[in-house]
Amino acid sequence: MLYRTLGQTQETVSAIGLGGFHIGHQEDEQESIKIIRSAIDRGITFMDNCWDYNDGVSELRMGKALRDGYREQVFLMTKIDGRTKKLAAQQIDESLQRLQTDHVDLLQFHEVIRVEDPDRIFAESGAVEAFLEAQQAGKCRYIGFTGHKDPFVHLRMLEVAKQHSFHFDTVQMPLNVMDAHFRSFEHQVLPALVESGIGVLGMKSMGDGHILKSNTVSAIDCLHYALNLPTSVVITGIDSMEILDQAIAAADTFEPMDAETVKALLTRTAEAAASGRYEPFKTNNQFDATAANPEWIGVPAA
Template identity: 60%
Template sequence: MERRDFLKTAAAAGVASVATASADAQAGKTSDRAPVQRPEAPGMLYRELGTTGERVSAIGMGGYHLDKDGKIPQADAIRLVRSAIDAGITFMDNCWDYNDGISEVRMGQALKDGYRQKVFLMTKLDARTAKDYDKQLEQSLGRLNTDVIDLVQFHEILRFEDPDRIFADDGAIHAAMAAKAAGKIRYIGFTGHKDPQIHLRMFEIAAQHGFKFDTVQMPVNVFDAHFRSFTNLVIPVAVKAGTGVLAMKTFGDGWLLKTNTFQPAEALHYGLSVPGVSVVITGIDKPEILQQALTAAHDFKPMTEAQRSDLLGRTREVALTGRFEPFKTSNIFDGTAQNPKWLGGSSANPETKPS
């Protein structure tokens, strides 16, 4: 189906979308499409993505860093993405709002010349309403230069009301299900970095609507176990549901490294060792950091309990207050809080009360 036909098809499919989601959940289905077989490289670690049947690299390439602070030339970013794919990284992370869309544009350029077929492509949308979801999805498809995105996740589930808005009568879930039915996306997930209780509420509201998420993305790092722990509270729920776990904030955008309590390889190995984690998504902005991630995958052996205890013991004291996880304790990482219009609907005008 051509992209120009999408909105018409989405509108027709939207009426029955939640009913379809309920039927699929009861049948244990996660996608109407068969898993895609992709080439795998020696030395890279690959894992099943939840119950989707997809095999992806256990290291994912974070899209935000492809233009972080506007300091990376486009040619370097494209070269970096292709080098990662050539080395066996197949999981590509991105978001509609990263660097005003430049991250998606650069990844789309990098995935030309046959590279798109080698990867599992994921992006995130901020929209909470069906109407705004459709708009953002069309923009992401164009930027990424593709007719289908493997996984689209609801981005920044940071507020307790976010699940209610997404599953409302005019909520984004309807557009997501319609897009899946139209063949524009293959899997549906959600992300957030604020509070594990909000993630649990997202699972709860989805279950009330008979919907099962294919993936969930959350902070998983050597500090998380000590403060508002997604690892301890959310991962068991995701695993029980068969939802693939995507780990992020391995280094907390550099905040955790400031404590000098661990080495980068230890942090990557910790994330890869957490039971239930399918992919550790890490920011890669230069060849040295790419090599760091590749080496961690190549050398990986599951941490022993003694190694894990030692690492958590070293980080416990500085982690207890959440000071070095500001994505949990402040709004400096909350793009949708600083740009409420990205959410669409009533959030575009803070003075308008939600219905």
């Protein structure tokens, strides 16, 4: 396994992270637990999760998997949807209870996908107050945010944070062979994160499988491309032992890619990527869980 430093935190984490959404999909929770523990045994230390994944099932299963000494071996992250202080605080406590821990290593604002999300989070009695109080109480160590919709929203979140003299430890975003061509987080957001020393969490290296449907790249190509960027962690969905083997193989075989290799990969994906067809999380709302459930963020339904 490759290990990298998480931004300016001085924390060492595995370059491959286990995605929390997919480990709630197995019919038998024992299979989920087996996948998580096998991943840890094979060197994956970064655990991703979220308060809303599979109606809490993902956190419950991860909590069970992290018993018996496994919690001490991982860097545990979860995400919260609430935009108000009250709702965010409630969700933080629910997540900790499900995960069977008194703290997470990293707590992130989830699905920052709307232009107004930064304003809600940093408003008076907004979610940032709950996060800071949780940090003060020892319920989380570091703070970040995630989003998958548009680089503009990420840049606005960074700007609003700066206006409030707030520095994020991490930022999570799509980084893949098609993002480079369409509404690109790599080109627009990544340089700002590197300059600020913010830990980069790459996600959707395969776009939940959509990028593979283009028949232009392999799964290993996708993981290698994301690992080649200045990412601290590439979070990938692992829903079976076979996919775990694939993720481990990607780490084992990764070597820094030269400019010609990168250019060849991007040339192969350019035409397919042009319209965002294989990145539906950017172009429609099928990945926007909080849009379908506005009560999760504390915004009344229209």
